[in-house]
Amino acid sequence: MRGRPGHATISNVTTSRGDLAAGADSFARDWRAVRADSDIQFAALPMPKPPEIPAWLTALGDWLTWLLGPVGRLLVRFGPAVPWVAGALAIGLALYILWRLREPIAAWSGRPRAAAAAEPEWQPDQGAALALLEDADRLAAEGRFDEAARLLLQRSVGQIAAARPGLLDPSSTAREIALLPALPEAARAAFATIAERVERSLFALRRLTADDWHAARAAYSGFALS
Numbered sequence: 001m002r003g004r005p006g007h008a009t010i011s012n013v014t015t016s017r018g019d020l021a022a023g024a025d026s027f028a029r030d031w032r033a034v035r036a037d038s039d040i041q042f043a044a045l046p047m048p049k050p051p052e053i054p055a056w057l058t059a060l061g062d063w064l065t066w067l068l069g070p071v072g073r074l075l076v077r078f079g080p081a082v083p084w085v086a087g088a089l090a091i092g093l094a095l096y097i098l099w100r101l102r103e104p105i106a107a108w109s110g111r112p113r114a115a116a117a118a119e120p121e122w123q124p125d126q127g128a129a130l131a132l133l134e135d136a137d138r139l140a141a142e143g144r145f146d147e148a149a150r151l152l153l154q155r156s157v158g159q160i161a162a163a164r165p166g167l168l169d170p171s172s173t174a175r176e177i178a179l180l181p182a183l184p185e186a187a188r189a190a191f192a193t194i195a196e197r198v199e200r201s202l203f204a205l206r207r208l209t210a211d212d213w214h215a216a217r218a219a220y221s222g223f224a225l226s
Helices: 010-036 055-100 102-109 114-118 126-141 145-163 174-178 185-203 210-224
Strands: none
Touching (some): 126 210, 145 174, 145 185, 174 185
């Protein structure tokens, strides 16, 4: 029977249903073939067992928790004051650095302090200077030039500290002392000559020669015994 235009006929509907059924059977066969392929994994894989945490790592975590717990509570309690404390420490550190640099800055600027300019010229006692040279010469005669130069430096520092109390700090370095404007120019020059050779011996690990010793001795005696 020929259907009217715009309307499906019974034969067309039957053919469509047959095609669908055949396609479904083909898909089912293909799906069963795929599932039967042993090279394809369909079953869910078992979850791997989590690794065991070493005992030492657990103990470390417990220790850090015990240690940092009070710190965290303190930070929570005093948190607003932390920036102020850090700022005060930074300002204090900056002031200390400026205080330590006051003498070198004054020397480099060429404007020594008025109090230092007013201080009288100073020389070590000649008896003490001669005794120091005698002890140092004894070491130099044995070829111990490094020890002789260090003896001059150490005794010179002691003489300066005794003559000008409060001028030196326990942490003053030889270079800082050589720049002190409170010392006479001749004393600074002599001290710088001695300090340069001692620093070479200590930090550059270069043994001093007889020429080094004679230069250091001449610098000291030229100032102390002039």
